Amino acid sequence: MVAALNVPRNATVGFVLAGLFTAGLFALFVLPGAQRPIGFYVALAFVLVTSLGGLLTALFTAVSAVRLARQ
Numbered sequence: 001m002v003a004a005l006n007v008p009r010n011a012t013v014g015f016v017l018a019g020l021f022t023a024g025l026f027a028l029f030v031l032p033g034a035q036r037p038i039g040f041y042v043a044l045a046f047v048l049v050t051s052l053g054g055l056l057t058a059l060f061t062a063v064s065a066v067r068l069a070r071q
Contacts, residue, residue: 005064007057014056015049022049 002008022045030041 004068005061007061007064010060010064011053011057014060015053017056018049018053021052 025048026041026045030038034041
């Protein structure tokens with residue numbers, strides 16, 4: 001079932017997109033003028049990458065399931 005729904009590919013794409021999004025936010029908002037220690041922002045970035053990556057993986061897998069069901 002995992003292979004039929006392309007879960008490994010969906011996870012790779014989801015986490016790469018989440019990483020790029022997080023890196024963009026980090027570069028736009030944190031690097032120019034961080035008021036608090038950078039460790040706090042790194043921890044928040046980790047949480048954002050893992051949660052957004054999981055969400056995107058679930059969404060991509062749901063789209064794969066719908067496409068497979070329609071065939």
